[in-house]
Amino acid sequence: MKRKYESGMFDSRPFDKAPLDIGWAREIREKRIWSLPSVPGTIVDHSHGGHRALVRYYPGYMTRDEGAALMNELEGHVMTRDIFNLYGKEIESPRKVLAFGTEGLQYSYSGMTRTAKGWRSSPLLFELKKRLERDLEQEFNYALVNRYADGGDSIGYHSDAKDDMVYGSTIGSISLGDERDFQLRVKPDQGLTSDEYRKDRGGRSVVCYRTREIKLGHGSLLTMNMDTQVMFKHCIPKRKGHDRPRFNITFRSMKGTF
Ligand SMILES: O=C(O)CCC(=O)C(=O)O
Ligand SMILES: [Fe+2]
Numbered sequence: 001m002k003r004k005y006e007s008g009m010f011d012s013r014p015f016d017k018a019p020l021d022i023g024w025a026r027e028i029r030e031k032r033i034w035s036l037p038s039v040p041g042t043i044v045d046h047s048h049g050g051h052r053a054l055v056r057y058y059p060g061y062m063t064r065d066e067g068a069a070l071m072n073e074l075e076g077h078v079m080t081r082d083i084f085n086l087y088g089k090e091i092e093s094p095r096k097v098l099a100f101g102t103e104g105l106q107y108s109y110s111g112m113t114r115t116a117k118g119w120r121s122s123p124l125l126f127e128l129k130k131r132l133e134r135d136l137e138q139e140f141n142y143a144l145v146n147r148y149a150d151g152g153d154s155i156g157y158h159s160d161a162k163d164d165m166v167y168g169s170t171i172g173s174i175s176l177g178d179e180r181d182f183q184l185r186v187k188p189d190q191g192l193t194s195d196e197y198r199k200d201r202g203g204r205s206v207v208c209y210r211t212r213e214i215k216l217g218h219g220s221l222l223t224m225n226m227d228t229q230v231m232f233k234h235c236i237p238k239r240k241g242h243d244r245p246r247f248n249i250t251f252r253s254m255k256g257t258f
Contacts, residue, residue, distance in 0.1 A: 012219035061221035101142035151242025
């Protein structure tokens with residue numbers, strides 16, 4: 001296998017299993033962004049209307065060597081851009097995608113269907129899946145891989161299709177390579193008044209929602225429980241000055257075969 005990534009290329013932070021509690025958000029008022037330090041911790045813990053959204057960040061879940069090895073393995077697979085239909089026009093996704101999982105398992109989003117390649121076609125990914133299953137005490141049957149070639153690649157604000165996932169399951173999201181900003185924004189009517197602010201738009205006062213932002217480092221793990229998809233949207237915005245690739249792997253428990 002060609003080795004594109006060496007272990008020293010991307011640094012990973014030390015792994016600490018016990019996440020801190022919230023309360024350390026630093027607010028940049030002018031931009032209405034909460035910039036969260038990339039330390040182990042809970043980024044979101046918000047309850048409302050019988051839901052509780054919980055997002056946790058674990059830097060250095062994988063060592064930088066494990067991360068580089070997995071990146072090399074993933075580079076050996078062909079990845080393609082999704083094609084969306086927008087008002088009759090074909091649009092390519094601003095990132096490349098590939099799915100692994102129980103062979104043949106399908107996941108549809110935005111009018112696209114992604115069929116999983118078997119776990120055995122990516123041995124290191126399979127190892128990682130087993131490790132996450134142990135640590136998160138949940139079985140995964142699907143892993144969606146995104147490849148962001150550089151800062152020009154992105155994923156827009158969305159929430160993941162919770163109805164296709166096993167009820168109450170959590171998504172385990174692994175980041176490799178370039179450190180990128182991950183943003184979270186509450187959806188309207190979720191009772192998070194501290195996230196709301198008013199903006200004057202053409203003489204009309206409209207309600208806006210503050211953004212929480214955290215850098216996802218090489219080898220890190222981010223977990224999002226199902227209520228996160230009910231109450232929040234997330235994205236990876238484009239960033240100038242980033243010229244290195246990033247992989248993100250979201251391990252999911254889809255309804256279907258395990
Ligand atoms: O790249 C990321 O960190 C997020 C990817 C994501 O949100 C998704 O694939 O649904
Ligand atoms: Fe997502």
